[in-house]
Each structure stands twice: as structure tokens, then as C-alpha cells.
Amino acid sequence: MFVSIVRISQLTKKYGDVIAVDNISLEIQEGEIFGLLGPNGAGKTTTINMITGLVSMDRGDIWILGKEIKRSAQEVKRNIGVVPQDIAIYEDLTCLENVMFFASLYGLRGAELKKRAEEALEFTGLLDRAKSFPRDFSGGMKRRLNIACAIAHRPKLIIMDEPTIGIDTQSRSHILQSVKLLNEMGSTIIYTSHYMEEVEEICTRVAIMDHGKIIAEGTQDELKSIVTDKNSVWISVSGGMDKISQSKLKEINGVLSVEIDDGTVKISTSKDVSNLHKIILYFVENDIFYASAVGIGCNTAPAKGSFFCRCDGEFGGDIGLCCRLLCHSGIPLRYS
Numbered sequence: 001m002f003v004s005i006v007r008i009s010q011l012t013k014k015y016g017d018v019i020a021v022d023n024i025s026l027e028i029q030e031g032e033i034f035g036l037l038g039p040n041g042a043g044k045t046t047t048i049n050m051i052t053g054l055v056s057m058d059r060g061d062i063w064i065l066g067k068e069i070k071r072s073a074q075e076v077k078r079n080i081g082v083v084p085q086d087i088a089i090y091e092d093l094t095c096l097e098n099v100m101f102f103a104s105l106y107g108l109r110g111a112e113l114k115k116r117a118e119e120a121l122e123f124t125g126l127l128d129r130a131k132s133f134p135r136d137f138s139g140g141m142k143r144r145l146n147i148a149c150a151i152a153h154r155p156k157l158i159i160m161d162e163p164t165i166g167i168d169t170q171s172r173s174h175i176l177q178s179v180k181l182l183n184e185m186g187s188t189i190i191y192t193s194h195y196m197e198e199v200e201e202i203c204t205r206v207a208i209m210d211h212g213k214i215i216a217e218g219t220q221d222e223l224k225s226i227v228t229d230k231n232s233v234w235i236s237v238s239g240g241m242d243k244i245s246q247s248k249l250k251e252i253n254g255v256l257s258v259e260i261d262d263g264t265v266k267i268s269t270s271k272d273v274s275n276l277h278k279i280i281l282y283f284v285e286n287d288i289f290y291a292s293a294v295g296i297g298c299n300t301a302p303a304k305g306s307f308f309c310r311c312d313g314e315f316g317g318d319i320g321l322c323c324r325l326l327c328h329s330g331i332p333l334r335y336s
């Protein structure tokens with residue numbers, strides 16, 4: 001039987017006029033490594049901060065292990081370990097003192113506290129540096145210590161917010177292996193990233209976020225089946241919506257369907273026809289302004305499988321780059 005460890009319903013957060021998280025719903029089962037993938041500003045960190053109770057929600061509900069966090073925040077937090085995007089360690093404490101400090105916040109004390117802290121350091125490959133101060137560490141070592149501080153209390157749910165930013169390949173690989181191992185040892189993981197290849201390597205299920213919304217969700221196979229049958233182009237329109245003609249868009253060779261959903265034009269096209277530049281040109285030539293264009297599709301010569309790309313900007317933004325990314329494929333895709 002599947003046990004839901006996190007359930008999110010209609011979650012929304014605004015900062016002034018910016019809708020950071022826009023009415024998202026999600027369910028994460030115990031034992032998953034769940035990837036939250038999206039470009040900078042997509043709303044990943046805000047979502048995580050609401051799950052951990054760091055940021056209040058404007059609307060919606062979150063349950064963790066069946067408990068609503070609005071009512072049982074303290075109890076819920078004991079079961080969570082958070083690896084924040086910004087490294088949160090004290091440079092004037094040794095590695096061991098750092099881990100013991102954070103683990104003590106979860107109620108561990110005495111010999112048990114020290115034992116668990118040493119285990120966490122061993123797990124992250126830092127036990128031999130237990131008495132070192134992290135101020136002289138490389139970025140990768142600091143990130144590993146950041147993880148050790150989050151896992152010593154053996155949380156059921158570990159949330160990692162872009163834990164591999166700005167580190168060397170070796171540390172990155174060490175961290176990805178650690179994530180898999182933590183999962184095998186019984187923790188459910190939520191892992192945010194803007195690197196497609198990372199979530200492909202470790203995640204059992206993925207949600208893709210953009211502009212505060214979840215634009216695709218499923219297992220890797222499910223996402224691949226979406227993208228191997230057809231290409232999808234989602235264009236978020238910021239002005240000139242009334243000029244869009246669905247029938248004219250459907251006249252473009254290869255376009256299979258056109259749907260308009262809350263300011264987003266969702267176009268499905270045949271993977272065998274190279275027409276993405278024509279779709280973008282339709283918007284340009286008809287003075288339809290777009291806030292972003294997102295392509296989810298497959299490689300016409302599939303080497304890497306799927307790609308996902310995004311380009312921002314009002315009309316006059318980098319359409320060339322967007323088209324090139326959409327039409328090209330051999331690249332393991334990163335966000336521009």
C-alpha cells in the first residue's frame with residue numbers, strides 16, 4: 001500500500017504582484033526520491049519553504065505524514081531534515097560541533113547525539129575532518145557538511161534544495177550517491193534542481209515547475225512517454241491574447257492541437273515535423289507578447305531522450321536562442 005508522506009493541496013504564495021507558487025497540488029509517497037525541476041524563479045524554494053513551515057502559505061493545505069502542518073508544525077518538523085540552498089553552517093564551529101549543534105535542535109543529547117553526529121559525518125565522507133573548521137573547506141565539502149547537519153537526527157523526510165550548486169564533479173557525484181543511499185536506508189527525499197540530468201539520474205518521480213505552476217508530473221517513463229510521442233510548446237502570453245487564432249495555429253504543418261489555458265497557449269505538435277520556429281514566428285508576426293516559452297519535447301535524433309527548455313522575455317527577447325534550443329537536441333538540457 002502506498003503511504004503518502006507529503007500531500008499538498010491548492011498551495012499558493014504571492015509576494016506583492018509576483019505569484020511565486022500558483023495553486024499547486026502534489027502527493028509524494030513514502031520511499032520516493034521526488035524531483036522538483038525548474039528554472040530559476042520557478043517557485044521551487046518557496047514551495048519547500050512552505051513545506052518546512054519557514055514561509056506562510058496564502059492559500060492551500062499541506063499534510064506531512066498525515067498531519068496538517070498548520071496544526072502540528074512542531075511535531076511535523078521533527079520528522080524533516082532540510083538541506084537549504086544557501087549553505088547554513090557555522091564557520092567558527094568544527095564539523096562535529098556543527099552537526100551536534102543542529103542535531104541537538106531535534107532533541108538528541110549526550111552519547112547518542114555524538115554517535116549520530118559522527119555517523120552523519122562518516123556518511124558524508126567528512127569523519128576524518130571532524131575536528132576541522134569548515135572555513136577553509138572547498139564548496140563541495142561545505143555542501144557535504146550542510147547535508148550532514150540535516151541527516152544526523154535520521155529524518156523520515158529529507159528536503160534538499162539544489163544541493164549541488166557551484167561544486168566540482170567529484171563532490172556532485174558523491175552527493176548524488178548519498179541521496180540514493182539515504183533513500184535506500186529509508187528516507188523519502190524531495191530534491192530540487194534545475195539540472196535535468198541530475199533528476200534523470202536519481203529521481204523516481206518528477207514534477208516540472210515553471211512560473212509557480214506544475215507544468216508536468218510523473219515517473220521518468222511517464223514523462224518520456226509524453227515527450228516521445230509529440231513535442232509540446234507552452235507559451236505564456238503577457239499581451240495580445242485576443243489576437244491568437246487557434247485555427248491559424250492549427251494550419252501550421254505538424255500542429256496537432258492548440259489549447260488555451262489561463263493565459264498559456266499549449267500547442268502539441270508532431271515530433272516528425274520541424275515547425276517550432278514557425279510557431280514562435282506566428283507570435284512574433286502577430287504582435288502577441290509572451291512572458292515565457294517552454295518546450296517539452298523529444299530529440300528528433302534521440303540520443304539523450306528528452307529535453308526541456310525555457311526562454312524568458314517580452315517580445316524581442318531571445319527568440320533565436322529559444323528556437324535553437326527547441327529545434328536542436330543532442331544537448332543534455334540545462335536552463336538558459
Ligand code: ATP
Pocket residue numbers: 015018019020021038039040041042043044045046047085194
Ligand atoms: P531558484 O532556483 O533561483 O532558487 P526557485 O524556483 O527556487 O528559484 P523561488 O526562489 O521560489 O524560485 O522564487 C519564485 C518567485 O518568487 C521569484 O520570482 C522570486 O523572485 C520570488 N520570491 C521568492 N522569495 C521572495 C521574497 N522573499 N520576496 C519577494 N519575492 C520573492
